[in-house]
Amino acid sequence: MRIPCPFCGPRDSQEFSFLGQTGLKRPDPNAPDAQKQFHDYVHIRDNKAGLTKELWLHANGCRSWIVVERNTLTHEITGSEFASPLTKEAAQ
Amino acid sequence: MKNSNRLASGGLIDRAKPLSFQFDGKTYQGYAGDTLASALLANNVQLVARSFKYHRPRGVLTAGSEEPNALVELRTGARHEPNVRATMAELYEGLNARSQNRWPSLAFDLGAVNSLLSPFFAAGFYYKTFMWPAAFWEKVYEPLIRRAAGLGKPPLSDDPDSYEKAFAHCDLLVIGAGPAGLAAALTAARSGARVILADEGPMLGGRLLSDRRIIGNQSGLDWVKAIEAELGSFPNVRIMPRTTIFGVYDHGVYGALERVNDHVATPPAHEPRQRAYRIYAKRAVLAAGAIERPHVFGNNDRPGVMLGSAMRTYLNRYAVVPTKRVAIFTSSDEGYATAQDLINAGASVQAIIDSRKDATISAPKDVPYFKGAKILRALGNRQVQGVEIELADGSTRILDCDGVAMSNGWNPAVHLTCHQGGRPVWDDKTNAFLPGKLPAGLSVAGAAQGHFSLKDTLTDGFRLGASAVDDLGFKAHAIAAPDTDPESLAHIPLWRVKTSKGKCFVDFQHDVTDTDIELANREGFRSVEHMKRYTTLGMATDQGKTSNISGLAILGEASGRSMAEVGTTIFRPPYTPVALGALAGHHVHKGFRPTRLTPSHQWAEEQGAVFMETGLWLRAQYFPKKKNESWLDAMNREVEITRSKVGVCDVSTLGKIDLQGKDVGTFLDRVYTGTFSTLPVGKVRYGLMMREDGFVQDDGTTARLSENRWLMTTTTAGAGKVMAHLEFCHQVLWPELDIAFTSVTEQWAQYSIAGPHARDVLKKLVDPQHDMSNEAFTYMACGAITICNGIPARLFRISFSGELAYEIGVPNRYGDALIRAIMKAGEEFGITPYGLEALSTMRIEKGHVAGGELNGQTTPRDLGLIKMVSQKKDCIGKHMSERPAMLDADRPIFVGLKPKNPQAKLTGGAHFLDKGAKPSLDNDLGHMMSVAYSPMLKSWIGLGIVKRGRERIGDTIRAVDFVRGTEFEVEICDPVFFDPQGERLRG
Numbered sequence A: 001m002r003i004p005c006p007f008c009g010p011r012d013s014q015e016f017s018f019l020g021q022t023g024l025k026r027p028d029p030n031a032p033d034a035q036k037q038f039h040d041y042v043h044i045r046d047n048k049a050g051l052t053k054e055l056w057l058h059a060n061g062c063r064s065w066i067v068v069e070r071n072t073l074t075h076e077i078t079g080s081e082f083a084s085p086l087t088k089e090a091a092q
Numbered sequence B: 001m002k003n004s005n006r007l008a009s010g011g012l013i014d015r016a017k018p019l020s021f022q023f024d025g026k027t028y029q030g031y032a033g034d035t036l037a038s039a040l041l042a043n044n045v046q047l048v049a050r051s052f053k054y055h056r057p058r059g060v061l062t063a064g065s066e067e068p069n070a071l072v073e074l075r076t077g078a079r080h081e082p083n084v085r086a087t088m089a090e091l092y093e094g095l096n097a098r099s100q101n102r103w104p105s106l107a108f109d110l111g112a113v114n115s116l117l118s119p120f121f122a123a124g125f126y127y128k129t130f131m132w133p134a135a136f137w138e139k140v141y142e143p144l145i146r147r148a149a150g151l152g153k154p155p156l157s158d159d160p161d162s163y164e165k166a167f168a169h170c171d172l173l174v175i176g177a178g179p180a181g182l183a184a185a186l187t188a189a190r191s192g193a194r195v196i197l198a199d200e201g202p203m204l205g206g207r208l209l210s211d212r213r214i215i216g217n218q219s220g221l222d223w224v225k226a227i228e229a230e231l232g233s234f235p236n237v238r239i240m241p242r243t244t245i246f247g248v249y250d251h252g253v254y255g256a257l258e259r260v261n262d263h264v265a266t267p268p269a270h271e272p273r274q275r276a277y278r279i280y281a282k283r284a285v286l287a288a289g290a291i292e293r294p295h296v297f298g299n300n301d302r303p304g305v306m307l308g309s310a311m312r313t314y315l316n317r318y319a320v321v322p323t324k325r326v327a328i329f330t331s332s333d334e335g336y337a338t339a340q341d342l343i344n345a346g347a348s349v350q351a352i353i354d355s356r357k358d359a360t361i362s363a364p365k366d367v368p369y370f371k372g373a374k375i376l377r378a379l380g381n382r383q384v385q386g387v388e389i390e391l392a393d394g395s396t397r398i399l400d401c402d403g404v405a406m407s408n409g410w411n412p413a414v415h416l417t418c419h420q421g422g423r424p425v426w427d428d429k430t431n432a433f434l435p436g437k438l439p440a441g442l443s444v445a446g447a448a449q450g451h452f453s454l455k456d457t458l459t460d461g462f463r464l465g466a467s468a469v470d471d472l473g474f475k476a477h478a479i480a481a482p483d484t485d486p487e488s489l490a491h492i493p494l495w496r497v498k499t500s501k502g503k504c505f506v507d508f509q510h511d512v513t514d515t516d517i518e519l520a521n522r523e524g525f526r527s528v529e530h531m532k533r534y535t536t537l538g539m540a541t542d543q544g545k546t547s548n549i550s551g552l553a554i555l556g557e558a559s560g561r562s563m564a565e566v567g568t569t570i571f572r573p574p575y576t577p578v579a580l581g582a583l584a585g586h587h588v589h590k591g592f593r594p595t596r597l598t599p600s601h602q603w604a605e606e607q608g609a610v611f612m613e614t615g616l617w618l619r620a621q622y623f624p625k626k627k628n629e630s631w632l633d634a635m636n637r638e639v640e641i642t643r644s645k646v647g648v649c650d651v652s653t654l655g656k657i658d659l660q661g662k663d664v665g666t667f668l669d670r671v672y673t674g675t676f677s678t679l680p681v682g683k684v685r686y687g688l689m690m691r692e693d694g695f696v697q698d699d700g701t702t703a704r705l706s707e708n709r710w711l712m713t714t715t716t717a718g719a720g721k722v723m724a725h726l727e728f729c730h731q732v733l734w735p736e737l738d739i740a741f742t743s744v745t746e747q748w749a750q751y752s753i754a755g756p757h758a759r760d761v762l763k764k765l766v767d768p769q770h771d772m773s774n775e776a777f778t779y780m781a782c783g784a785i786t787i788c789n790g791i792p793a794r795l796f797r798i799s800f801s802g803e804l805a806y807e808i809g810v811p812n813r814y815g816d817a818l819i820r821a822i823m824k825a826g827e828e829f830g831i832t833p834y835g836l837e838a839l840s841t842m843r844i845e846k847g848h849v850a851g852g853e854l855n856g857q858t859t860p861r862d863l864g865l866i867k868m869v870s871q872k873k874d875c876i877g878k879h880m881s882e883r884p885a886m887l888d889a890d891r892p893i894f895v896g897l898k899p900k901n902p903q904a905k906l907t908g909g910a911h912f913l914d915k916g917a918k919p920s921l922d923n924d925l926g927h928m929m930s931v932a933y934s935p936m937l938k939s940w941i942g943l944g945i946v947k948r949g950r951e952r953i954g955d956t957i958r959a960v961d962f963v964r965g966t967e968f969e970v971e972i973c974d975p976v977f978f979d980p981q982g983e984r985l986r987g
């Protein structure tokens, strides 16, 4: 598998480590139901078959956390971007 | 008998280079260019192996990588390799091969008695015969089966050869260098695209090496030579012979195995035996050709029965007449080409037995010719001695022959097209499974696509080579396929001879017969996937290259379904077996786990230190004073001297992270349980770090070096994980924070000087302008200083041992000099170096948590550190660690444990039980996490977690270790065994 790193270009997947689904927002710690929200944030995942957005760390490369758009049924990768919006902005 | 089957001239062998080799201890001769199989056949060695299950005599069936029968053990000693296909083993001087699966000898095999027991060995026999009693499996059945049915034996010593991993990139990868592959490579190469052309054989040409063909106005071989020469002239082309593309992976990644030195006895110095490539190809053309189908008839596995295409390969490429009186069994016009080649070579074609009633092709002159006829069985045992045939009118007769050449159409080599989940599709026109959905970027040319004629193959190659590179923006010039000599390919497959007599093998390597498949069908294993697993058809090392399709057809016939309805199983990587050594490459031994050395390593070696691996680091475990001082004695001495005088320990392996920016304090508040933003410059604070799920992941100290610069330390083992965690927190959770950080673990050497004389030693090293007094440089102070006349250093007054202690860090290059300087300065105070054992003992005496306690299953509360979780702020893991069950008073909590008998050797992992309680999960109170012998207390001591432990201080419980078979009474106590007020470290 090859993953396109927005900083380094397409690199072998061996250079990356996988974290999981992205788009999770860390809950507001002051919310009245914060504990429940944190439980879901830590444990509940969509586990989608199909198009997903995932977090990968380019561990043996530029050490960017990146968001990779991947189809889990075909392994097709349709895009990637820096996880940090500031880095994303700076790159443009 | 020397090369009795070798033609006087012709072939692609080098007659100027005769080679001698051994098979089963006998010496034979062959030539450079031979395979082991062709050389054996040249010497009329027909019986080369015994089969897997029935130990039936087997010969050479094919001339390629699909060979199921002729498996041998190659080389001797540590280089001994089982299951080598004789058809792929290139001959070299001194080659030594032995037959497999035979006992006591190839010709006389006692295991052949299995044949008589064959009713017990039918499909599913593993599942039926050996079911009961269960205890018999390990002691009786398995050893019996292993002895009877092994596939060769592995070598018993380490492989002396080396293997490499390599990477290659190209625009177009061409898989297979037959006519289609050569055509594709040539078109692409001329366009300027970067091309890799790989073929599993040592020579380019594919079938053109085996059949005498005409392309344009030249011979097939001359055409190959011309293209090979032109390809060789391009700098953008890389030709890789002896290279099998064994797998297709995501995104244009192809696995390849280059057999760099399999064709010589031992690799030359500094060269690997094999090299495993990852080839990154933007496009690929699969031109893997096709594999001829055998016929399924009685005793079709007898030595002398061979594929017709293989027979032509032996005749034309190796100048070997495998057998001299041949019966041709054909369902295709190609059988006639085989007959003609045999006649040209001076062999006798005893008959052509064509299963087609209405075959239109005419037989060579004077050859007995039977249309609509079949072979019922082969006669003879160790070699074919005739065949019994059934004529169109149903009558039978016996024909004399010593070999059979089978032609039953071709199976396209679609294997690689399946590696991304594609399923081959049955095509009634070609009577073959053709590639289904293709891996992205791959196209299929020639026979692999079911385009069997040479002209079609060339057309495909030129066309697909061009379109692949055009896709990438190159401009390929169309090349028209030259005309070729006429060929006749009509065929109607005959899936089996139903009226056969004797065993009819479908899968030669796994000894699966047609009746096994019928049995599977009768017993309800009708899906191809079930039938495959029940009969083991296609599950041997050849993955059923010659057998799968016939097996499917027989299943279809037995269950009244068409080929399309039956469908097919799919092929998975690797196409042919790949040695694990090749996949590992240099990543073995120290290449797999390299050793990291601290700057003081050489010095520690000079002191006679005993080292141990922690993570990848080699750290001094203890420093024995005399050769025979035990680790316990050495540890005791090191602790006693450190606690009474002074000691020094290398702590360079701790992870160090340099953090900068105005928001570092805020960041640390969020990742640590405690508050850091309030930490004054020049101070250090201990920090506990949780994962978001509420469990502690690491601990360490963080120093504020200046307003916006901080230095964090992590545990040795946790350094990498913590770094990735912090990067996640910054880049994903809080990108708005103005911080930047990087690992500086390897940039700084750091030593801990501990003990009552620590300051005295330090004063001799630190440059005089720095005030080192207890008042000026207090406990938990830090600062930049200079030592030894101007060397920049960092000083931290922190203590893991509980003694007055300083950690002093210098740029890595000064590490060796500094440890020597510390030892010299400490000499007058009786300084000792101490290792990990003493370090660990002292931290256990002090009740400090470390690896055993930070095991990913403990919360701050479990570790008795709940006061370190600030209630004034949120941090990673806070909410999850405070879930009700996590705070349950019954959840085991951190305590110290002291055995009633001080000499009772406690063990980590022991479980705690109340006196008289039966060992059960319900009665389990917790477990021991760390133990040490404390020279200060003159007793073994331990740290662990105990249910309601804090309320039970003073109680006696049992520490039971079922693994090591020990049980001791222990008293629950405070985890701080030594200097509970902490007076020493402030002194």
Ligand SMILES: [Zn+2]
Residues within 6 Å of the ligand: A005, A006, A007, A008, A009, A058, A061, A062, A063, A064
């Ligand atoms: Zn990168």
